[in-house]
Amino acid sequence: MKKLVNSPRAVVREMLEGFVALAPGQALLEEETVVVRADTPADAGQRKVAVISGGGSGHEPAHAGYVGAGMLDAAVAGDVFTSPSTDAVLAAIRAVAGPAGALLVVKNYTGDRLNFGLAAELARAEGIPVETVVVADDVALHDTVEPARRRGIAGTVLVHKVAGALAASGAPLAEVARQAAAAAAALGTMGVALGPCTVPAAGRPGFTLGEDELELGLGIHGEQGVRRVPMQPADALVDTLLTTIVEDRRINSGDRVVLLVNGLGGTPPMELAIVTRRALAVLRGAGVRVERAWSGTFLSALEMPGCSLSLLKVDDARLAWLDAATTAPAWPGAGRVAEQRAPRTVSVAQAKPVEAGEARPGMDHFKKAVLAVATALDVAESRLTALDSAAGDGDLGISLVRGAEAIRALPESSWTSPSRALTAMGGALRRAIGGSSGPFYATALLRAARRLSEGKTDAAAWAEAFSLAVDAVSELGGARPGDRTMLDALKPAADAFAGAVKAGQSPADAWAACVREAEQGADATSRMQPRLGRASYLGERALGVPDAGAAAVVVWLKALTPYIQ
Structure with a gap:
């Protein structure tokens, strides 16, 4: 001691x-x-x-x-x-x-x-x-x-x-x-x-x-x-x-x-x-x-x-x-107890709700894919916590589990279209996840949702939405590839998927390339000097451990693999 x-x-x-x-x-x-x-x-x-x-x-x-x-x-x-x-x-x-x-x-x-x-x-x-x-x-x-x-x-x-x-x-x-x-x-x-x-x-x-x-x-x-x-x-x-x-x-x-x-x-x-x-x-x-x-x-x-x-x-x-009054420095003060009352509610002007409408074809498959991601995040909690504890504050695992719980709790009306589902997921993650992960994922999902609300939802549209989502994360946090963040997995993954789709590869093959690039990017973070986030305070002491945020990206990308058709 x-x-x-x-x-x-x-x-x-x-x-x-x-x-x-x-x-x-x-x-x-x-x-x-x-x-x-x-x-x-x-x-x-x-x-x-x-x-x-x-x-x-x-x-x-x-x-x-x-x-x-x-x-x-x-x-x-x-x-x-x-x-x-x-x-x-x-x-x-x-x-x-x-x-x-x-x-x-x-x-x-x-x-x-x-x-x-x-x-x-x-x-x-x-x-x-x-x-x-x-x-x-x-x-x-x-x-x-x-x-x-x-x-x-x-x-x-x-x-x-x-x-x-x-x-x-x-x-x-x-x-x-x-x-x-x-x-x-x-x-x-x-x-x-x-x-x-x-x-x-x-x-x-x-x-x-x-x-x-x-x-x-x-x-x-x-x-x-x-x-x-x-x-x-x-x-x-x-x-x-x-x-x-x-x-x-x-x-x-x-x-x-x-x-x-x-x-x-x-x-x-x-x-x-x-x-x-x-x-x-x-x-x-x-x-x-x-x-x-x-x-x-x-x-x-x-x-x-x-x-x-x-x-x-x-x-x-x-x-x-x-x-009675005292000047003793350690006496804690009046000790008054607040009246027992219910937590206050905050009134917020709500936009007119958008009608959910009929569910588009394929949304059952879409929902199963998202719930598979939630399960994968649960399974990965301890590993992500260990990685984040080595070079951060150790809260990533439990934060993403809270996000998974929030996604499972979404009402059925959220699953009528990709755009509506991604928007609902962004709102749920924003409310459920503290720290930096909540805003990053919420921003990415909202940006992707806007792209998918414009019309087609084919592989090319998804590839563009993925790239826009990654750009949103970079804009929000100011990170670039090489800074030892989640972007070191996200950016090469999005680029690989978009490139493979444009080259005419099947969505499944394009997604396999996407996952490979994400894994290589996440692994490379263990050799990078951190320049952003809490890991940057550790300098060279963070070397040898992959970035937890990048590792989490690999988790959910791999969980989606069986559902990419």
């Missing part, structure tokens, strides 16, 4: 220096890995109740990201996945607490409880009032340990917010501690991992997973979950996580909650949004009122792929504390 670090021993200090450099409201203690609010009054007597948390590093943006007015007054960072020392916690208490006292928010791990607990005792001996709230929100352990021994995981961030808002309002220590403890008791979290993470000092993953395996109910220290399960769709995983949380926390229809969708460090916003979508739908379907929801990475486990869901029951007071 490669990591952007200098030395494993320097990771924590250098990380905190980087965080604080971008956070004007924070400061780093000189002798300890402790981040504090920069505006902490020098006169301890002027300080309100201080809220302090922390733990091992590797959970970023926790905990330093939550230091700010209205949230934490200090965050104590230990080594990666290791509790901070007692002295570091005590230094944090001394730096930000005064006669009003301090609340320590501690995740339920032995090391954290021992070091924060001892620091609290030492601070009390110095005359600083200190209370401790332990967060044990991991409901995955409901069948394993008693509630008091569960782990503290991502939901802890919500406890930070509740406690910080109360402290900022001037509430006394006892009230801040009471409400923080109540929030912790009303909180449930459960996570799932798609893979392990690697601690810098260890240099290897904490566990291994098969390609079709998941760890369900894991903590935040790179450890395995409570059970290993087969890979499954996101919706099914969300259902499992929510069911466990809702049952454990006794959340019923009519209850009010907030939802935290937390990435574990290696999960992109795309996947977290998919999870959020399902979680909101399930909760609403159960009659649970989701007052606020946040999606992002709030408490991670280094680069672990996966997520956790947290639910916290709320009333008006607790919701107000979650809504």
Whole structure:
């Protein structure tokens, strides 16, 4: 595993220096890995109740990201996945607490409880009032340990917010501690991992997973979950996580909650949004009122792929504390949830539809040929994906499969004439295929359709339509033969077909020449320096691999061969 670090021993200090450099409201203690609010009054007597948390590093943006007015007054960072020392916690208490006292928010791990607990005792001996709230929100352990021994995981961030808002309002220590403890008791979290993470000092993953395996109910220290399960769709995983949380926390229809969708460090916003979508739908379907929801990475486990869901029951007071202003740089904001509504429709002025009319002779044969192309694209998906991944973005295979599905879904009225069918296919591909392939194929089909609408549809007309379609692709994208694109297969194929038809060869023989030229052109792209498209960014590194777009052209040309008469 490669990591952007200098030395494993320097990771924590250098990380905190980087965080604080971008956070004007924070400061780093000189002798300890402790981040504090920069505006902490020098006169301890002027300080309100201080809220302090922390733990091992590797959970970023926790905990330093939550230091700010209205949230934490200090965050104590230990080594990666290791509790901070007692002295570091005590230094944090001394730096930000005064006669009003301090609340320590501690995740339920032995090391954290021992070091924060001892620091609290030492601070009390110095005359600083200190209370401790332990967060044990991991409901995955409901069948394993008693509630008091569960782990503290991502939901802890919500406890930070509740406690910080109360402290900022001037509430006394006892009230801040009471409400923080109540929030912790009303909180449930459960996570799932798609893979392990690697601690810098260890240099290897904490566990291994098969390609079709998941760890369900894991903590935040790179450890395995409570059970290993087969890979499954996101919706099914969300259902499992929510069911466990809702049952454990006794959340019923009519209850009010907030939802935290937390990435574990290696999960992109795309996947977290998919999870959020399902979680909101399930909760609403159960009659649970989701007052606020946040999606992002709030408490991670280094680069672990996966997520956790947290639910916290709320009333008006607790919701107000979650809504209260804070300057903590990592707090995600208001968390307002949009009203549930149907997607908007766009009104578009439609041209008068053209009557389909009677199907021309031979259109059944034409349709079978097109559907054979669709089947061939399905079969070629994995190969085209592999080729496109080697020198592009890897989406060509699935894009063309979507196009194939769109073609199959065309209404029967689309298959009355070649021109009408090609026009319908162009529209379907335009809507179904993203990226560059959709516009290229749609433009080509529309150009060919216009030519075939003018009269004859004999071999000569088809040859001209094919050539016009290829010219349309070149005009749209600006590519020429030799640029290592689909044109390196299309152009020689169209030229060969037109030349053979003009020379009097049968359509079948002309098409065979067309396919041969396309195959040779596609093969030649493996030796071409790319000049357009994403492959051009790779330069010589793209050599040795045929262009995926050119290979796709060969796929559908060959699929048409049995139907050319």
